Amino acid sequence: MQPTKQPITLATPTTTQQIALVLGATGGIGNAMAQKLLQRGWQVRALHRRAAQMAAADSSGIDWRQGDAMQQADVIAAAEGAAIIVHAVNPPGYRNWGELVLPMIDNSIAAARMSGARIILPGTVYNYGADAFPAPSESSPQNPVTRKGAIRVQMEQRLRSAAQGGVRSLVVRAGDFFGPHMANSWFSQGMLKPGLPVTAVTYPGKRGIGHQWAYLPDVAETMIRLIEREEALAAFDTFHMQGHWDADGTLMVAAIGRAAGRPDLKVKSFPWWLMPALGLFLPLMRELSEVAYLWRQPLRMDNRRLLKVLGSEPHTAWDQAVQSTLAGMACIKA
Incomplete structure (x- = not known):
């Protein structure tokens, strides 16, 4: 079946609402995308294995659909009439990453082929090697040095191949995510402890080495602004964000200290030596260990192409972004 291209326009009260299917709406970037889309006037659907339970607890206006991202028929049904499919779904805690990730992107491709939707994929720096x-x-x-990076490259290769058959997609790559509702991240799992007051921060990087961060609402806003520029996008298109660049590893720590009211915040070194042993039992620790190289040398993605299309990159000030993140983690009062 040949897909029907659906033009992306900003919905208003006098126009028909555009439909977006968000896979992974309970995760960090999926939730940020769902909320931004709702604010723009989109009708947002979300696929979940316990849809009735989610609908009963959610007052945001999301249309929860019963289903599983691993089941192609469920994704196709949920995507009917959708203009975009936000593919932000990942196995929880990085469990069975290799077995689950590629089938899920294949299901989104199949659904986009039927509905004519453009797939939106939040990308990472893991695609790149030294x-x-x-x-x-x-x-x-793209010559990744990790298993997860290799899988990320395969995901994008499948999207690129699908574009030759009329399936459109957009990949926006960004640095380490932080923000409200981001559970599996360096910020919330490696540096601080959710639910506890901030008394110290464990920093993974070497002193003086720059690191690239990406605030979830900024990433979501960037993707939506690109979606609204559909006429400027190729069938398969990629963009890089600059995000929050910490040139020497001190800006993020200082912002955490200010948000927590602890300007003299103690900084601890990350116990890299423990990671191989912990990784035998905890998948998250194994994944964190694999990307140690990103903390030992600076990587700053070039966002000039994004600036050429949008004119500017959405950017929340350091203090506001960190304060919102800590409040979402229940480390400080909202």
């Missing part, structure tokens, strides 16, 4: 450092562009070689 040969692309220190400032990879969208066209830099």
Whole structure:
């Protein structure tokens, strides 16, 4: 079946609402995308294995659909009439990553082929190895050094191949995520403890080494602004965000200290030596250990192509972004 291209327009009270299917709406970037889309006037659907339970607890206006992202028929049914499919679904805690991730992107491709939707994929820096450092562009070689990075490359390759058959997609790559509702991240799992007051921060990087961060609402806003520029996008298109660049590892720590009212915040070194042993029992620790190289050398993705299309990149000030993140983690009062 040949997909029917659906133009993306900003919905208003006098126009028909555009429909977005968000896979992974309970996760960090999926939730941020769902909320931004609702604010823009989109009708947002979300697929969940316990849809009735989610609908009863949610007052945001999301249309929860019963189903599983691993079941192609469920994704196709939920995507009927959708203009975009936000593919923000990942196995919880990185469990069975290799067995689950590629089938799920295949299901989104099948659903997009039927509905004519554009797939929106939040990308990462894991696609790149040392040969692309220190400032990879969208066209830099992708020779990842981790298992997760290799899978990320395969996901994008499948989207690129699908574009030849009429399935449109958009990949926005960004640095380490932080923000409200972000459970599996360096910020919330490696540096601080959710639910506890901030008394110290464990920093994974070397002193003086820059690190690239991405605030979830900024990533979501960037993706939506690109969606609203459909006429400027290729069938398969990629963009890089600059996000929050910490040139020497001190800006993030200082912002945490200010948000927590602890300007003299104690900084601890990350126990990298423990990771191999912990990784035998905890998948998250194994995944964190694999990306240690990103904390030992600077990587700052080039966002010039994004600026050329949008004119500017959405950017929340450091203090506001960190304060919102800590409040979402229940480390400080909202």
